Amino acid sequence: MLRLAVATQQETFERIRDPLAERDIQVVPVQASERTLSLSNPALPEVEVGLVFPSRLMEGGAVSAALDVPWVNDREAILSSRNKAGVLAALARTDIPVPETTLVSNPVDDDAVAEAAAALRKGSPADSLVVKPNSTTRGTGVARVGDPDSLLGVTDYLDLVHDFRATGDRSYLLQEYLPDARDYRAMVVDGEYAGAVERRLPSAETDAGRWKHNVHRGAIAEGISLRPEARELAERAAAALDIDYLGVDLLETADRLVVNETNARPTVDEVTKYEPGFYDRLAGLIRMTAETG
Secondary structure, three states, rough: EEEEOOOOOOOOHHHHHHHHHHHOEEEOOOOOOOOOOOOOOOOOOOOOOOOOOOOOOHHHHHHHHHHOOOOOOOOHHHHHHHHHHHHHHHHHHHHOOOEEEEEEEOOOOOHHHHHHHHHHHHHOOOOOOEEEOOOOOOOOOOOOEOOHHHHHHHHHHHHHHHHOOOOOOEEEEEEEEEOOOOOEEEEEEEOOOEEEEEEEEOOOHHOOOOOOHHHHHOOOOEEEOOOOHHHHHHHHHHHHHOEEEEEEEEOOOOOEEEEEEEEEEOOOHHHHHOOOOOOHHHHHHHHHHHHHO
């Protein structure tokens, strides 16, 4: 039985364990963070391939070096996907539609930020725009602002955070807000669309003014069959980034369909929300990585 390292013990671990065991792949937990680890004699399990790379990339680099096995998505893939600005620039270069976005690399004076925000707002039907850190996940630090003072208030906080020299990424994004957009997470496995969920807030939450659709912040993920155009867009995004196993976040309004973000450590949902053969395809990708990595 092929032994597979998985550096998470949350939903994904529990969901993939039995389906992959049925396909002769044993899912083995690997703890990379919140522990001590001898680098000369690390207490790590024997594995042959990895699927979910550690989320903390510095510790993950040490654990990966100690395990010395190929990963379906390695550290470079995680870094590429986590850099939102890099993803959007790479996709735009290949004519994949993305939201209008400006990268701000701190320190930048207030006038430059205000000018960039005004340029984004020009011609947009929305009454606000989105400010988001460049390399966080799960909606952390993402804010929506509707006036210059609120924008500069948010960026003041970012300036304070970025003053600490330990902060590696001192950039953030200004992005157009797409009101009433439907939010999809499409899964691409080995270059092919493998299923999708639509993430939506309960009506009581939207009535209260909430707008973020992150599942970790209370949104509900419902299985959905995406139309061919959206499936193709997700596949094109994965191909442009050259990442074999990718969650692609799509936003759709009445007249636009764009790639908003990507995730090279996507949470695996219930199998009923994916296309038939999802686990066969995933198992095949894992085996191919073990054999060629």
